Amino acid sequence: MGVMLMGLAVVATSGMFVAGKEHMKRQSREVEATQAARAAVDMIIRDLRLGGACLPVTGDFISLDGINNGNTDQITTRTGLTRPDLSCIRTSVPTGATVTASGGVFSVSSSEGFSPGMRAYIRHPDGLGEYFDVIAVPSPTQLAKEQPLSRNYPETSGVYAIDERRFYLQNFTNWRGTVPELVLQVGNQSPQSFAVGIEKLNIQYQLRRNCPPCDVVDLPANNAEWSVVEQVLVNVTARSELPDATGSYLRRTVSVGVKPRNLLPQ
């Protein structure tokens, strides 16, 4: 009788243990998925909030860019690089000078803060610009560019040191099979895995248009729409690394609205 009772108790307790263990595993996956989603969103938020710092506020809009592709969107943020004391690294073509398209070295008001290897953006007073790489800083008032430009740039053209970050999803394969991940690409460097298990990245843009409630678009259609982006709506879904006993993954979705603080001057 005692053995029977004990057996029953063991069976019941074992069941509870197994159930508890499953719950713990589920909890663990939940935490993992939630944390993955949070981490991904945190980083995107952070970069979006900083997007546009030290960059031009008129002309071609370069602070944000994106691709709309259902639940696998892509977003690019650009910020100006700063010196150690946080001041922006930027300068202008001085009065009377011109940046020739083919030339290497050109004059600027100040080359302080620029260094070889930096990505830079030169902006014409007409609002259009292009990127180039700094290969040398010959003097306190000169920069040397690696690539030829498409045209000449007159006095007052702006020169900005640029940091570019692009977030997008991709899959990679390991011994468990295909795993989705969020990757981060900085400038022209190789993309690096940023958060594993992110399978959906859906981004929308709230514009300062027809407010309230304000238009929301999947992707601004042109520069004019980009420059009235009031808020970026980020929706990220993360899944657990492993499926449960039924083969289903546990998923967590985090949604947040981000106001890019640097898009327009204050």
Added chain:
Amino acid sequence: MSMTRRNSPPLNERGMALIGVLVLSALLMSLAIALALAVRSDQQMRGAFGSSITGFYAAESGLNMGMGEYRNIFLEYNVPSGNDFNPRTLTVGNRTVTYKLSERAGNPQNIVIPSGELFSGLNAIQYRYIVNSTATNASGDVEAGVGAEFLVGYIPLFQFVAFYKNDLEILPGPNMTLNGRVHTNGKLYLSSSGNTLTIADNPAQGVYTVQVSAGQGVYRGRKDTTVCDGTVTIDMLEDKVAPFGDLDPKTLPCNGTTTRLVPQSELADWKGSIISNIGNIAIPEPDIILPPTSVSNGGTANPGVYWDKADLRIVAHPGVAGPALGGGPAGLMLIDVVTAAGVQDATKTTALRNFMMDGRWNEGELASKGPSRMRGTMPIFYTDVPNAASNCGPGVYSGACTHINRTNYTPNLPDRTGYTGNNANSGAYAEAMGPGFLGGAAVATFDGDYRRGGFYNHREKKWMLLLNINIRDLILWNKENGEPFFAHNDNTEGGLVIFATVAGPNSNSTNNNYGVRIFGSNDIPLTGGIGISADPTGVTVATDQAMYVIGDYNRGTVNGGVARQPASIIGDSINVMSSNYWRSGAAGCTDQRCRDGQSSLDLTGGRRTGANTWINAAFLGGVSNSAVGNYNGGLENYPRFHEDWSGTTLNYQGSFVSLGDTKHVNGAWCGTGGSNSSGCNIYNPPTRAWNFDPAFNNAANLPPLTPRFVYVQQVLFTEDFK
């Protein structure tokens, strides 16, 4: 016995239940511990996440508070010093937020604001500051930090083609093109009465960009009435349409026929060349042109910068008789030179009187000196108002009014030499005005009567009391006669600053009849000049009363002049009279109604006919505000006209700056055309060939004491979670 023994539990089964219970308990315990750890771990993660977020926002609040406090320092035209750089704290919930201002090395810098930023391309004196803010929790841990860089720029105002403190309206009748930047701290109204207003770049003239900005909204249409018409075209910051090298224009349409506020989302199509609601930027107050109260009851205890920094201060004192000039009549109005403290400078006053009496220099009889371009005309004189015997008064300029009869003045004005009849009696103009004027005879000496008479201002409905100064002759005579007034090459504050005022009983009146008029200054005879020297000297002429400029001013090398100089003209309001004003009109000028006397005639009839005129100088003056049903004339009427300019052109190159309403004249703009009996009888408009002076893009070419506005901009926001 054995049965009994068999019925007893075997010895080796004893304690199994206990063991089972212990095992189960252990399993349950481990489960509970694991669950507790998991929950605790999750809670900790959630808590840490929540704390960091809360801490971050607390730090951000400190940043915002700090930036607001520091911003106020700059907006009051100060820079931080001493305690301003000490850390400051505030409490947010149970967190302590510490924020601190730090200054970047190398402040300030003279820079050209890079393309792409607000006010790009402008010269600025820029300061850079960093604000850091951290949030510390109750345990003393720093949870989050944020930082921001902000720029403080002092930007010279004369780099705009138009810069207004109050609402700015640009509603030209004829086609009008503006090249350069336009800004108002108020609302901007853009329209055109059936024609086209164009705001565009002009690369050939060095104007590469366009910026139209408003502290408040941008409206398409009129302010005084809800009407939208004509065509308004403003260049976008885009060059994708041939011809290249020229910004692409885009029309700002009316929606129907009523005035409308253009939303920012629509303005975004211009990619930054039109910006609304940028907030109120700090600009100088109109009192920067006030003299001290010891000089004028229109002054202030804390005189403005133009008085303080002036190289020469000339004051006319209505009601105060000065000593007779040479052999001239006694009892004329005192005109003297005073110090910054408002006390007569005896030495310079004597020099001024010598200048006023130097007929030989004026006629060019002295080798290597002079001559005046207004030979025979006294270089400083005043325009008197008719006395009581003339039967002229405010609003009265015809009928019984005989204001231009020389005998109506006390003492009488002298005869006009060589003329008879009515002409001889035109005493107000008795001085021969030089060979170029009415064929008057040249004079080697003056009669000492430094009066004229009879300028009637139809807009103000008043006879005006004007202090007239030939700026060119003043500068040239000073140079050739030992520099008694100032060093000819003085470049403090960027060059020469000459302040002139009328300090009479009505100086403080909101509607007086005082003014300063500058003339005879086709060129400014200073060394070098724009395009000649790297940092030309330049001249600024300022008054706290109405300012009038007559004829070509600082035109440059044309007509034998020297290169144009950085120049500005500053007054309570700015009035422009054509180069024909003192010359023979189309209908001749053979009677007493010549020159200032023409102002009492109908606008029609040909004796108030203007002529093409060239002015190269920045203007800083007051502009009255429009109200519903009362249009102020718009930017196109910033300079006040007093002639029939039909078919003639005012060629203006400079900058129109208004720091607010006028203080001493309040005559309403009432339109154009008409006659004494009907219409306004004030003016007919010129063809407005008006442009920003691209030379002002170079800080070295800005006029002396160019006023600045303060511009504070956050350019960077950073965050740092711990």
